[in-house]
Amino acid sequence: xxxxxxxxxxxxxxxxxxxxxxxxxxxxxxxxxxxxxxxxxxxxxxxxxxxxxxxxxxxxxxxxxxxxxxxxxxxxxxxxxxxxxxxxxxxxxxxxxxxxxxxxxxxxxxxxxxxxxxxxxxxxxxxxxxxxxxxxxxxxxxxxxxxxxxxxxxxxxxxxxxxxxxxxxxxxxxxxxxxxxxxxxxxxxxxxxxxxxxxxxxxxxxxxxxxxxxxxxxxxxxxxxxxxxxxxxxxxxxxxxxxxxxxxxxxxxxxxxxxxxxxxxxxxxxxxxxxxxxxxxxxxxxxxxxxxxxxxxxxxxxxxxxxxxxxxxxxxxxxxxxxxxxxxxxxxxxxxxxxxxxxxxxxxxxxxxxxxxxxxxxxxxxxxxxxxxxxxxxxxxxxxxxxxxxxxxxxxxxxxxxxxxxxxxxxxxxxxxxxxxxxxxxxxxxxxxxxxxxxxxxxxxxxxxxxxxxxxxxxxxxxxxxxxxxxxxxxxxxxxxxxxxxxxxxxxxxxxxxxxxxxxxxxxxxxxxxxxxxxxxxxxxxxxxxxxxxxxxxxxxxxxxxxxxxxxxxxxxxxxxxxxxxxxxxxxxxxxxxxxxxxxxxxxxxxxxxxxxxxxxxxxxxxxxxxxxxxxxxxxxxxxxxxxxxxxxxxxxxxxxxxxxxxxxxxxxxxxxxxxxxxxxxxxxxxxxxxxxxxxxxxxxxxxxxxxxxxxxxxxxxxxxxxxxxxxxxxxxxxxxxxxxxxxxxxxxxxxxxxxxxxxxxxxxxxxxxxxxx
Amino acid sequence: xxxxxxxxxxxxxxxxxxxxxxxxxxxxxxxxxxxxxxxxxxxxxxxxxxxxxxxxxxxxxxxxxxxxxxxxxxxxxxxxxxxxxxxxxxxxxxxxxxxxxxxxxxxxxxxxxxxxxxxxxxxxxxxxxxxxxxxx
Numbered sequence: 015x016x017x018x019x020x021x022x023x024x025x026x027x028x029x030x031x032x033x034x035x036x037x038x039x040x041x042x043x044x045x046x047x048x049x050x051x052x053x054x055x056x057x058x059x060x061x062x063x064x065x066x067x068x069x070x071x072x073x074x075x076x077x078x079x080x081x082x083x084x085x086x087x088x089x090x091x092x093x094x095x096x097x098x099x100x101x102x103x104x105x106x107x108x109x110x111x112x113x114x115x116x117x118x119x120x121x122x123x124x125x126x127x128x129x130x131x132x133x134x135x136x137x138x139x140x141x142x143x144x145x146x147x148x149x150x151x152x153x154x155x156x157x158x159x160x161x162x163x164x165x166x167x168x169x170x171x172x173x174x175x176x177x178x179x180x181x182x183x184x185x186x187x188x189x190x191x192x193x194x195x196x197x198x199x200x201x202x203x204x205x206x207x208x209x210x211x212x213x214x215x216x217x218x219x220x221x222x223x224x225x226x227x228x229x230x231x232x233x234x235x236x237x238x239x240x241x242x243x244x245x246x247x248x249x250x251x252x253x254x255x256x257x258x259x260x261x262x263x264x265x266x267x268x269x270x271x272x273x274x275x276x277x278x279x280x281x282x283x284x285x286x287x288x289x290x291x292x293x294x295x296x297x298x299x300x301x302x303x304x305x306x307x308x309x310x311x312x313x314x315x316x317x318x319x320x321x322x323x324x325x326x327x328x329x330x331x332x333x334x335x336x337x338x339x340x341x342x343x344x345x346x347x348x349x350x351x352x353x354x355x356x357x358x359x360x361x362x363x364x365x366x367x368x369x370x371x372x373x374x375x376x377x378x379x380x381x382x383x384x385x386x387x388x389x390x391x392x393x394x395x396x397x398x399x400x401x402x403x404x405x406x407x408x409x410x411x412x413x414x415x416x417x418x419x420x421x422x423x424x425x426x427x428x429x430x431x432x433x434x435x436x437x438x439x440x441x442x443x444x445x446x447x448x449x450x451x452x453x454x455x456x457x458x459x460x461x462x463x464x465x466x467x468x469x470x471x472x473x474x475x476x477x478x479x480x481x482x483x484x485x486x487x488x489x490x491x492x493x494x495x496x497x498x499x500x501x502x503x504x505x506x507x508x509x510x511x512x513x514x515x516x517x518x519x520x521x522x523x524x525x526x527x528x529x530x531x532x533x534x535x536x537x538x539x540x541x542x543x544x545x546x547x548x549x550x551x552x553x554x555x556x557x558x559x560x561x562x563x564x565x566x567x568x569x570x571x572x573x574x575x576x577x578x579x580x581x582x583x584x585x586x587x588x589x590x591x592x593x594x595x596x597x598x599x600x601x602x603x604x605x606x607x608x609x610x611x612x613x614x615x616x617x618x619x620x621x622x623x624x625x626x627x628x629x630x631x632x633x634x635x636x637x638x639x640x641x642x643x644x645x646x647x648x649x650x651x652x653x654x655x656x657x658x659x660x661x662x663x664x665x666x667x668x669x670x671x672x673x674x675x676x677x678x679x680x681x682x683x684x685x686x687x688x689x690x691x692x693x694x695x696x697x698x699x700x701x702x703x704x705x706x707x708x709x710x711x712x713x714x715x716x717x718x719x720x721x722x723x724x725x726x727x728x729x730x731x732x733x734x735x736x737x738x739x740x741x742x743x744x745x746x747x748x749x750x751x752x753x754x755x756x757x758x759x760x761x762x763x764x765x766x767x768x769x770x771x772x
Numbered sequence: 773x774x775x776x777x778x779x780x781x782x783x784x785x786x787x788x789x790x791x792x793x794x795x796x797x798x799x800x801x802x803x804x805x806x807x808x809x810x811x812x813x814x815x816x817x818x819x820x821x822x823x824x825x826x827x828x829x830x831x832x833x834x835x836x837x838x839x840x841x842x843x844x845x846x847x848x849x850x851x852x853x854x855x856x857x858x859x860x861x862x863x864x865x866x867x868x869x870x871x872x873x874x875x876x877x878x879x880x881x882x883x884x885x886x887x888x889x890x891x892x893x894x895x896x897x898x899x900x901x902x903x904x905x906x907x908x
Contacts, residue, residue: 440839578801587873
């Protein structure tokens with residue numbers, strides 16, 4: 015019971031002490047020492063001795079040379095002054111005690127006193143000195159390899175370092191202390207280490223770590239408290255059990271006594287006379303009385319035991335209350351920390367939201383600008399109408415992976431020659447698009463430059479690619495060095511001569527497929543790109559292919575058949591692409607496009623598109639050569655009047671007649687035509703029938719009134735027999751149906767012009 | 773020399789360059805967003821390696837898909853390794869491709885045609901890709 019009171023007292027002392035000095039985690043050496051020097055039973059009587067008495071004794075022992083007693087005296091004085099809060103005096107005597115003990119060679123005592131001095135210095139906020147003494151103690155303990163004492167020294171040092179604001183050093187010290195505490199399974203030290211760490215990190219501004227360690231300390235603390243409570247509960251139970259055992263013993267004695275008295279009574283009854291019975295009864299009564307007294311004595315003992323137990327329980331409860339209040343405080347602190355971190359999280363969330371908004375905004379800006387770039391890119395691609403005109407049966411499957419594309423197609427048509435190309439620049443998205451712009455610009459420039467000097471007919475496909483490669487290398491300043499940019503493009507380029515049914519092909523990596531009579535022919539490209547390459551000095555190969563009517567021609571980038579997908583995540587592969595083309599080649603071209611897209615989408619499934627996709631397919635239709643036709647007729651000096659009110663019809667005629675070098679005049683109604691013919695020399699009139707003011711038939715009749723020789727050829731939109739007879743009746747020499755067929759048209763005019771005596 | 777091992781970067785091949793264990797391998801798909809960023813450390817490693825190479829170097833290339841920019845990066849890698857041949861070391865490329873993938877074979881052949889490094893072509897069936905995907 016005494017021990018319990020002491021430890022209870024120590025606990026209270028600790029709390030008061032900690033409150034006073036805000037140094038909660040000094041290891042319990044201070045109370046421990048108090049215990050040793052002040053409460054140990056042997057010396058307890060001596061505590062009453064006054065300091066002056068002790069000082070006298072010290073002087074006496076010093077004179078006598080009784081070092082052992084002197085040292086004891088000095089320690090007592092140190093403790094006494096400490097008690098009386100006279101810290102400088104206390105330190106003075108402790109230091110003296112150190113010297114005495116050193117002379118005695120009592121290292122252990124010296125060490126303990128060092129700790130005490132350290133404590134005293136800490137109490138008066140002289141942390142530098144405190145550190146010196148704790149370290150002295152540590153040194154000794156290290157020599158002695160006393161782990162648990164090393165541990166307490168380390169914790170003291172860490173605490174002092176914290177007070178000195180050397181948080182990082184303190185943490186380092188604790189690092190060592192922690193591993194020791196773990197090794198020794200010293201829960202209290204572990205808790206103290208965590209607590210100091212938490213405060214250090216708090217001071218260092220690392221709230222996360224601070225909270226982490228705080229939680230650790232708190233959890234150890236509550237664990238320890240639980241254990242303590244368990245222990246006390248167990249002790250209480252034990253005490254209860256002990257008292258109940260005693261209770262039982264008394265009862266059993268009681269019953270034995272009763273038995274004995276009964277036996278005796280019986281025996282006496284049998285053996286003695288009735289006279290003696292009363293006497294015996296008296297005696298028996300007396301014995302009973304004695305037994306009752308003994309019983310009472312035992313009862314008394316039980317009550318005392320119960321009182322002791324109650325006392326123990328009372329102390330336990332008060333200790334428990336102290337723990338609870340500590341825990342509550344810890345909880346409160348944890349709660350405030352939690353609140354703080356909540357506030358921080360809210361702040362951080364705000365920040366994240368702001369950043370998200372900024373990012374969304376930026377993304378929108380970038381996407382918007384890419385969308386705008388896409389408009390520019392698609393404006394550079396050949397317009398659909400132009401393609402429609404040159405290749406009536408064709409499709410273009412163009413699917414950029416991103417908004418803008420690294421794939422592009424390009425075409426130009428001149429004098430019955432079509433140049434068409436499908437290209438694939440390295441990269442996709444914006445970088446690819448940059449390259450594609452370069453490609454388009456270069457192709458335009460190259461073809462213009464070459465055809466400036468010579469006729470487009472003499473242009474070779476490989477020549478275009480060689481030139482393109484040179485331009486790309488030069489403009490990107492590619493020198494062929496390793497690690498510099500190797501950007502460039504792959505391309506398939508065809509030059510198609512519609513009249514001569516010839517095709518030239520040159521390719522950089524990308525081939526051309528031709529399907530004829532359900533058979534697919536592959537014309538391979540050169541295995542080098544447009545751009546810097548090991549074989550960039552080698553010319554591209556020029557392939558010449560004779561075409562037949564309805565040949566199907568396909569050029570493309572590798573994006574289509576390189577698409578990953580299917581069950582196994584493979585590419586489509588070019589072999590499968592060819593197979594599928596053959597399967598669908600008899601479908602009309604727009605339908606082929608739809609089927610190819612469907613096939614691609616099914617293959618791709620939910621996967622991402624890996625690259626830009628481009629396929630161009632078209633059916634070859636030979637043309638009779640309009641320019642050749644034009645070249646056959648040369649009507650220089652001939653004057654032709656065109657009576658036509660509709661602008662586009664007039665322009666078509668001009669277009670058709672210009673190459674013949676005939677001189678052309680225009681009027682926009684019948685009466686103007688009559689007037690013009692009256693006043694001008696004209697070799698031929700192309701007379702539209704339906705015109706405002708005066709129609710073509712009336713105009714012809716009026717012209718015939720003064721000129722029967724002039725060839726007048728009517729133009730009619732419909733070839734109805736009614737109209738034809740009316741035209742003849744009006745005096746026209748012939749008629750042409752719109753839309754005009756150039757060859758037939760020119761032939762007819764030639765006929766009428768030659769008829770005339772020139 | 774520290775080995776360079778790159779695995780599980782999206783759209784990038786797995787790379788093992790391990791001088792000590794004499795293992796050199798590229799596998800998977802290569803379609804990085806920025807080819808230069810991905811391959812630069814590879815170039816740097818090889819540049820170091822060829823200063824003090826192993827007597828015999830065998831580079832296994834097991835690519836299923838690579839975009840045109842990656843083809844150029846592979847060519848650069850092989851051009852660096854070519855230096856070994858020039859210096860008189862043994863160097864060889866083992867080019868794995870799916871039987872059906874003539875494009876991959878063609879790419880390998882094209883690279884072989886412009887390099888002094890001997891190539892061995894190994895046609896594989898579907899199983900190979902499955903195994904490789906499992907490895908990755």
